[in-house]
Amino acid sequence: MLTIKVNSLPVDLVIQDLANALQLTYQLNCKEYHLELTGDVGRGYIKAMMLESGLGIIEYNCQFNMDVEIQFVKDLTHPLKFLYCTKGKFNHRFSDEAERHDLQEYQQAIVASKDYNGHVIAFKKDQEINLYSLEMDREQFTLDESCTSELIQSDLKAIFADVLATKSFYHEGFYSLALAKVFEEIKSFQNNFFLRRIFMISSGYQLLGKQIVQYQDDLNREENRHILRQYEVGRVRKAAEFIKINLEKAYQINDIAQEVGLTEAKLQEGFKILYNTTVNNFINEVRLDLASTLLRDTALNISEVVYKTGLTSRSYFSKIFRDAYQMTPTQYRSLHLNKT
Template sequence: MMREFVITSIKDERILFQLNACLDGELTEEWGERTLRFDNEIGKGVIRNIGFDWGVSLLDCDVTFYKDVKLVFKTTSVSPIEFVFISKGSFKYGQDDSEEYLDLEQFQNIILSPKRYAKKTFLFPAGKDLKVNFIRILRKDYLKKKNNNVTYLNDLLLSVFNDAEGNEPYSHGGSFNLKIADEVKALEKVHDNGMMRTLSLEGRIYLILSLQLLEHHNFEMSESLPESLTKEDIKKIHRLSEYILDNISGPLSVDILSTESGLSPKKLQLGFKVLYSKTVNEYIRQLKLEISRDYLKTTNLSVSEIVYEVGIKSRSYFSKIFTEAYGILPTDYRKQLKVSKSTT
């Protein structure tokens, strides 16, 4: 059964307070950071928030919910512009009670600016680890900043910043970018105390924000960054993973796969890193091992026949990488399976 939580404020401290009322956790504050920790039947995780000058703040979440959660922001104030980046997991976003939701995915550059009075809704799936940070900008406050330079933004994003009353909704689900992911990871590793910590966090937040703005600009100009993938690129990688499975016994070099997918070798490697956290060769090797283990378990094929079926060059090399992966020789693995079957 889905749990629904309603937030009625855009102010950072009120959001954490209301979330704590829903999640029944522990809320603490140190060096201007508010941290909410919870671990109960709803789920477990840490949500932290820190605000800076000129209406910029960070809301950072590392959570796992045990039930589907619907988080609804129902306010009368103009919502902040939110620059969203998901380091792990995925969730959905919608406005009002529409049945249409946007899928927000791992490593995707996302910008959200809901219409004033609209209900902003996030759907978080049960049982999935989620790491996501929201850089939130209150546009009226930010426009008071000296040298804010928003006029250098492209026309589309400039209109979002200048929409002081929140009359026009906007959402951007852009490219998939590992450079931003690396900077977010560095943000998580800031362990300084006091003033040094605050300055480090603020500096990294502005760096991440600048990368997200650059991705948005290039996306709108139909240009791509070296570290970025489009949704079409991601679809090609998905199709390529099916091709690899269907041709597991044949040659599967990066050059062959690049020709098959129409992606450059660099894009190919980046795509596998984004989707599977592996290089192309690491992904193929793991797949070959998983298929061979299944053959050992469910067929009477000899080890030599299995080696041929999965396209590995030699039996000795297969035994070596199988043992490294599973801690047992393939022949001993099969013997172990036979023993366990005979005793059941």
């Protein structure tokens, strides 16, 4: 195993220590450090940027050719870290503890070490990894008592304000779809370095805000959580397919949610994010798509079309069809027969 000791705390200087240990060179553009892994070391890159108010971010998007352990060992209070594994897996431990925390794809952890103890993260050989580490210098990131009411109900407020690191903290879970979208935007952002810096500063605050909201949600019992996690996205897509296949049956939203193993709140949030609509509106859109196909391509009468779409009221069907196509179902059929 290759062990690398990082004696710097600001995230941008971390890249310099890594480059020296790996005998590689790094690039610096508009305060973003970029270390490309080459040769016997591995492939991919590690990027880091200090943002504002004590916030910084490191992105590991790489694959090492050997087991690697990075030890953050500076004799100072270490930052509060928000770790997000968007691909692969890695493990974390506090430098004064033997217990390892294994984090898989879609998992995240909030970690704060005690006193001057640091953090150790380890990567396995040939493991493709994408890890984001949002880091907060709690001394620089000061909290205004007048605007922290949303943190009062949890211990995050005490952790944020613990500038002397009087106690350690570890919280593990699955990150939200809202956080996942920020990571996707970071990875896909293609523009000049000046605009990227502005974008990254904005992204850092977005990550912190969404993380606080999610942590509050994590404190609820599973059945009372309303924020959709990234690993649950497949269930939302499964719900969409379930609706399309079972359109003739008048399922309630609660029935659909139970079918895919989600709460109603999470199902609605998923449809809002993935399909930009509510579950009911999605059902109506699928019904209208099917109805338009049946009207164009079959000889079914209007009542039969209504039945096939899972509706029982012909008048309601005519209303939503007219709202969508600005004509009645009969007029729609006549128009397409004339075109044919």
